[in-house]
Amino acid sequence: MTSPNDTPPSAAPSRTGGEPGLVDVDALAQLSFLVHNVLDEIAGQQDLSIIQARLLGVLRDREPTMNQLGRLLGLDKSSISGLVDRAQRRGLVTRTVSANDRRAFQVSITDAGRQLIEQLAAQFAEQIELSVAPLPDADRLRLSQLAAQVVASDAHRRGIDLRTTPR
């Protein structure tokens, strides 16, 4: 992991006093850093980087090829090689030659990997819920609902804006 630091004063480069009726962009940025830091810290406790955690997270219900992994994680294939290498070296994932294409591998999570990511996910949820606990029940719900909406509409927007991951 990198830095289990607390949320720094002005984590993001945005200024808080935007236009009149507009959103407090800075708050969103800071929240983003908060969540990111929690994840980083939790992952770090298992000696995982965020990207490794994401890798395992993605592999929980998928067995993609290296190429597909690259698309899923938004990384170049050359980056995927090393990423999977390191995870494999730690016994967290496996490469299996694809049945129909002898060039391709299917990357799968191992039992050890699954156990690790599951534990990590639990701790992460626990921590986030702790951070959010001070809010009244209704507000916590609302927050995550709104977050989900933004994420969904953003995905939609990107999915339409360009190629929907051709194929």
Place this chain on the structure above:
Amino acid sequence: MTSPNDTPPSAAPSRTGGEPGLVDVDALAQLSFLVHNVLDEIAGQQDLSIIQARLLGVLRDREPTMNQLGRLLGLDKSSISGLVDRAQRRGLVTRTVSANDRRAFQVSITDAGRQLIEQLAAQFAEQIELSVAPLPDADRLRLSQLAAQVVASDAHRRGIDLRTTPR
């Protein structure tokens, strides 16, 4: 920058269906990645990494020493050296020997650096507002308000939990 990718399917290692009345932690994680990616992308357009952007952001209204910078950014002092080195090499910040302590430097942002970070902040705000635009006005406001509350209470919690950055 690293990867101007869109928000991947299951960015975070959390599972969506938590306990009954509990928060959708996954949505918060995904929102965090969304914001993070936007920042990364925007910064990347100016050939800045997120951490470099944060550095400049912090320096907009401060002239800390290397040591204080380390605390602000949650990094080791040895990390700060290189960070400031690279920024200085690009003419974005300056080191000036401290008045009262000849060992220490004061790190300040240059005009070029300020201009860069200001532009970046504007673009960032623009993008985030775009992502949030599909929500009705009231919801956008509510989202950032709730975010601000979480961030504030978290800061408070951490500030009390341990040393308030002793001096």
Place this chain on the structure above:
DNA sequence: TACTTTAGTTCGTGCCACGTACCAACCTTG
């Protein structure tokens, strides 16, 4: 069969983090 595309790896580069080791300038305290 030859030509092109696709899947992955390898290599070189650069940033970012860390820990260790190391000065130089404080600050004690005797």
Place this chain on the structure above:
DNA sequence: CAAGGTTGGTACGTGGCACGAACTAAAGTA
């Protein structure tokens, strides 16, 4: 004031993570 410890920063080595370019092998296609 001099010895001993503390503090501010740098230098160096290591490792993860990202990229692009060059390359091999297997597929697909003409």
